[in-house]
Amino acid sequence: MKKLLFTLLCFTFFLTASANNEPKVGDVLTVKIPADQNFNHIEFPRANILIKRGVVTGYKSVNNETVVIDNIETKKNGSTVVTLKKKDGSKFFGILKNVKADYTKAIASGELLVVK
Template identity: 75%
Template sequence: MKKVIFTLLCFAFVLTASANNTPKEGDILTVKTPTAQGFNHVDFPKANILIKRGVVTNYKSVNNETVVIDKIETEANGSTTVTLKKKDGSKFFGFLNTVKANYTKAINSGELVLTK
């Protein structure tokens, strides 16, 4: 009987934890620069595009930047893609109004952090 109650409690905890991982429009996130060269799950432009535009090729300008979820799209395979805008209304790298990101992968990898 103890095992059944313990299993039910664990199942309820898992359901509660996964329910909090759904994005909503207007949620505020923070962009964290990964330790690798570039972003894998946030669709920022590659370094060669930034060089052509005359922008410095590091991603320090987006580190700790506060962004807001503007639009949410759910794919047929179940992945969730969100469109992000800067909270202050300025542009990313001086020319991008919005960027897209795979929400669950970006949150799990630490590229995006949910701000409360």
């Protein structure tokens, strides 16, 4: 009986903890540059494309940038893709209004941080 009660308590705890990790439209996040200087889970243009368009600073302009979740999509494989826009309404690198990101992988890698 004790084992059953303990198992149910643990299951409830994990279910509650996983429910808090779900993104909602309007959540505020912060973009951080990863250690290897390449974004793997946020769909920013590659550095050579930015340089061709005249953005000399590369990814430095999005470091510590506050973004808001604009749209949420769940793929068939279970991954959650969010559409991000800048909180101040300006464009990313002066050319992109929105970018997409794999929410769970970007959070896990440190590319996105949840602002509380």
